[in-house]
Each structure stands twice: as structure tokens, then as C-alpha cells.
Amino acid sequence: MPNHLSSSTLRLYFVMGSQDCKNRDPVWVLKEAIAGGITMFQFREKNSALTLSQTVFLGKKLRDLCAKHHIPFIVNDRVDLAMVLKADGVHVGQEDLPAVQVRRLLGSDPIIGVSCKTPEEADKAMQAGADYLGVGAMYSTRSKQNAGSPVGPSAIQRIYHMENKPLPMVGIGGIHHQNAEAVIRAGAEGIAVISAITNAPSPRHAAMRLRETAERIHAEKKAI
Numbered sequence: 001m002p003n004h005l006s007s008s009t010l011r012l013y014f015v016m017g018s019q020d021c022k023n024r025d026p027v028w029v030l031k032e033a034i035a036g037g038i039t040m041f042q043f044r045e046k047n048s049a050l051t052l053s054q055t056v057f058l059g060k061k062l063r064d065l066c067a068k069h070h071i072p073f074i075v076n077d078r079v080d081l082a083m084v085l086k087a088d089g090v091h092v093g094q095e096d097l098p099a100v101q102v103r104r105l106l107g108s109d110p111i112i113g114v115s116c117k118t119p120e121e122a123d124k125a126m127q128a129g130a131d132y133l134g135v136g137a138m139y140s141t142r143s144k145q146n147a148g149s150p151v152g153p154s155a156i157q158r159i160y161h162m163e164n165k166p167l168p169m170v171g172i173g174g175i176h177h178q179n180a181e182a183v184i185r186a187g188a189e190g191i192a193v194i195s196a197i198t199n200a201p202s203p204r205h206a207a208m209r210l211r212e213t214a215e216r217i218h219a220e221k222k223a224i
């Protein structure tokens with residue numbers, strides 16, 4: 001585990017951009033999610049209507065909110081935006097800038113997350129200097145175009161049991177409070193969600209319930 005990322009920081013990872021918030025203010029949604037107990041945040045402005053300068057403007061507000069509450073602020077895909085926003089890290093997928101290049105650009109301190117589906121990809125991410133893995137899609141999702149067929153919690157299990165001790169993982173894709181248990185029992189440190197929080201009537205209560213579920217399952221696993 002890297003020094004700057006404890007396993008409990010991955011417990012409830014909220015991923016969001018303005019495109020996920022419909023007619024609600026993303027700053028308000030994040031404030032509510034923080035009040036509900038999210039432990040990490042990713043700014044994922046994707047296929048959105050915002051210009052680059054609007055993206056930077058919004059990103060700064062979200063970053064300041066995270067900083068005030070000691071929540072790591074991660075930028076999706078874009079190392080340039082992460083640098084401008086002085087983010088705590090970047091999350092990249094298999095079709096983004098390779099993690100090894102991201103690490104070279106950012107140096108040793110920032111958090112780097114990599115999306116993986118297989119032990120082979122997980123091994124490569126570890127060699128590249130990643131800090132955590134996002135494994136998905138766990139279940140079907142409407143929040144990501146071309147997410148592909150769900151791989152399910154068994155993908156986490158396969159990575160968890162690989163020969164080298166894997167990096168800490170979060171499951172992502174279609175996760176809500178009723179199916180989160182299987183993801184954590186499979187070996188994930190936590191869950192990453194968009195719509196379970198952004199589409200909820202109360203993002204605060206949704207985050208609270210997800211966090212409670214994640215903590216309860218971990219406590220039960222520890223007790224065994």
C-alpha cells in the first residue's frame with residue numbers, strides 16, 4: 001500500500017462530472033456526498049457541455065471542497081488538467097495515456113489509478129507504479145458509453161488471488177447499496193460509484209448508506 005493512500009481511503013470513491021448531475025449543481029452534489037461520507041473523489045468531465053475554461057473553473061471549486069474536507073481529488077484521464085488543478089492524482093484506463101508515462105510526468109507523489117479487468121492488466125499497472133486499480137464494469141451501467149459486458153465481482157476475485165499481491169482495488173460500474181456487498185467480499189477495498197449518488201433524491205443519504213454498507217462488510221470480513 002502506498003504511504004499516501006490507505007485502504008480505507010478507497011472505501012467510497014465518488015466519480016462525477018457535470019454531465020452526471022442533470023439539473024443539479026455539481027458543487028452542491030459533491031458537498032452532499034462529502035457530508036454523507038465519501039472517502040475519495042474523481043472529477044470525470046466526459047462528453048459534457050462545458051468548455052475547457054468552464055471545466056477548469058468547476059474543477060477548482062470541486063478541488064477546494066475536497067481539500068477542505070481532506071478528500072483526495074483525482075482527475076479522470078487528463079494529466080494536463082490534473083496539473084492545472086493541482087490534483088492529488090489521476091485515473092487512467094487501458095486506452096488512456098499509459099500509467100508509466102503518467103508516473104514519469106507527475107513524479108512519485110501523486111496517486112495514480114488504473115482501470116483493469118484481468119490479472120495481466122493488474123500486473124502491468126503495478127509494474128508501471130500505479131497505486132490502486134479500478135475494476136469493472138461490475139454490473140451493467142448507463143453512466144459510461146462502451147463500458148462493455150459486465151465482468152462481475154469474479155474479476156476482482158481473480159486479481160485478488162494472483163501470484164503477486166495485487167494493488168488495492170475498487171469495483172466500479174452499476175454498483176448500489178444492494179450489490180456492493182459481493183464486490184467487497186470478492187476482495188475490493190471499496191466501491192466507486194456515479195449514479196448511485198448523483199441520481200439519488202438525496203445524494204447525502206445515498207452516500208451515507210453506501211459508506212455504512214462498505215464499512216459493515218469490511219468489519220464482518222475482519223471478524224472472521
Ligand SMILES: Cc1ncc(COP(=O)(O)OP(=O)(O)O)c(N)n1
Nearest residue numbers: 077091092093094115134135172192
Ligand atoms: C475508479 C475508476 N475505475 C475505472 C474507471 C474507468 O476508466 P476508463 O476505463 O479510462 O474509462 P473513463 O472513465 O475514462 O470513461 C474510472 N474512471 N474510475
Ligand SMILES: Cc1nc(C(=O)O)sc1CCOP(=O)(O)O
Nearest residue numbers: 136137141143173174193194195
Ligand atoms: C466510469 C466507469 N468506469 C467503468 C468501468 O467499467 O471501468 S463503469 C463506469 C461508470 C460507473 O457509473 P455507475 O456507478 O453510475 O454505474
Ligand SMILES: [Mg+2]
Nearest residue numbers: 077092093096
Ligand atoms: Mg479513461
